[in-house]
Amino acid sequence: MKLSQLLENIEGVYQRAGDAEITGICHDSRSVRPGDLFVCIKGALFDPHEHVDDIVRKGAAAIVAEREIDGPAGIPVFIAAHGRDASAHIAAAWYGHPARRMTMIGITGSKGKTTTAYFLRAMLTAAGRRVGMIGTNGVFIGGTVIETPNTTPDPMDFQGYLAEMVRIGCTEAVIECSSQGIMQSRVAGVDFDYGVFTNISDSDHVGPPEHKDFAEYIFYKSRLIANARVSFVNADDEHTGELLALAGRTAHTFGFGENAELRATGLTQTMKTGAPGTEFHCEGSVTGDFFVNMPGGFNVYNALAAISVAHALGVSQQAMQTALESTFIKGRIEMVYRSDALSVCVDYSHNGYSMKNLLTALREYHPRRLVSVFGADGYRVHKRRYEMGEVSGRYADFSIITAGQNRWEKFEDILAEILEGIRKTGAPYIVIPDRKQAVRYAIEHAEPGDLIALIGLGGKKHYEEKGVMYDYREDVYAKSVLRELGYPVEE
DSSP, rough: OOOHHHTEEEEEEEEEEEOOOOEEEHHHHGGGGGGEEEEEOOOOOOGGGGGGHHHHHHTTTTTSSSSOOOOOOTOOOEEESSSSHHHHHHHHHHHGGGGSEEEEEEEEEESOOOHHHHHHHHHHTTTTEEEEEEETTTTEETTEEEOOOOSSOOOOHHHHHHHHEEEEEEEEEEEEHHHHHHTTTTTTTOOOSSEEEEEOTTTBSSSSSSSSSSHHHHHHHHHHHHHHEEEEEESSSSHHHHHHHHTTTHHHHEESTTOSEEEEEEEEEEOOSSSSSEEEEEESSSSSEEEESSSSSSHHHHHHHHHHHHHHTTTHHHHHHHHHHHHHOTTTSSSEEEOEEEEEEEOOOHHHHHHHHHHHHTTOOOOOEEEEEEOOOOSSHHHHHHHHHHHHHHHEEEEEEEEOOOTTTTTHHHHHHHHHHHHTTTTOEEEEOOOHHHHHHHHHOOTTTTEEESSSTOOOOOEETTTTEOOOOOOHHHHHHHHHHHHOOOO
């Protein structure tokens, strides 16, 4: 593909004009191949603008940079006004703009993105559509699932996944759009047909190394709504008005209040499928009774968001109902074992907001004791740790504090901040740094009627410590301990 084709409609100027035949796109100086268009994007620790000579020696055919550079003559150099935006648009052009050949649905919010995406994908599938999905639990293309390090992948990977969806005949793509992904232009170049806003928490993702303040956080959330053709927003979230003002758009609404275009009433917690779930009635743009195969009012909000989009796409109410009743989401209030003697669930909650929702929902089923086993992530907003400690102390009967995704941080440093939160409550707790030992302890010391919540990793297949990824599946390990102790756990 010619360089000129890749740079069409990208704002910027040539430092050194010329065209070139491009055989690949690269933004990692360690991976340059002959014929590549190299895109220079300054990172936190490395600036490729300072290493252009080496990049050219490896065979780069052209350079896109964020500023003028010194380097060998003979190859075109284009200075982009916005480097990350340019990278995303180049990636879209390289793959032939696959988003233009599908109905694109973006979902953003502090919580609920993954669940809403799963619900919507299931509804569209039940209606006979072929649907791709990208989000926290990976990339879903046909029967293939690809694990990704970020909720929203980098532009080259993202556009490649979209292209594969088009190739196998997908007509819709459901995308979780994180605020970091939007800020870093990972979805730039995609015109979303539908945008969804679930909610926003002023304590989540705010602070180093994520967003500098809440104003920045909500601004980037608003960009999805600003750029979507039709949007659906949570009428009950206190920040929805502010978000819409930033977006400069109006939107359709869902919620529990009378002002919502689609509203839920009569919420009832049940055990209809042998696991905790919620029955509710819809009024407004869709009318009828529904059952969602997950507990808690927050999951009804997620169901309403999915119903709103599905209705706009012409999905039948029967398909919506079938999807909600049957959707199982790995690591989202996943009941790995349930009996009158003991119940164990796994959940991805990794901040105070989602943890409070989880523990409150589980309380609805009146366990004798609610036991929380949790850790907090390293290299994330520190406020999360205080809040998770405080929430566990206030809403669980007993807490077992252990490792989460420590990444490069010392467990002791993360623990100190968790303890600051939980000690405010005066609630009982124990610290067991090794996560496997913590899970085992919780099950071995369970009392009749306990419900144990294993919190933080959800359906993840790995945990990270000191830069090393370790294989670990919370549900698999918990089941192995239960079997070892004589509980009748199904395979």
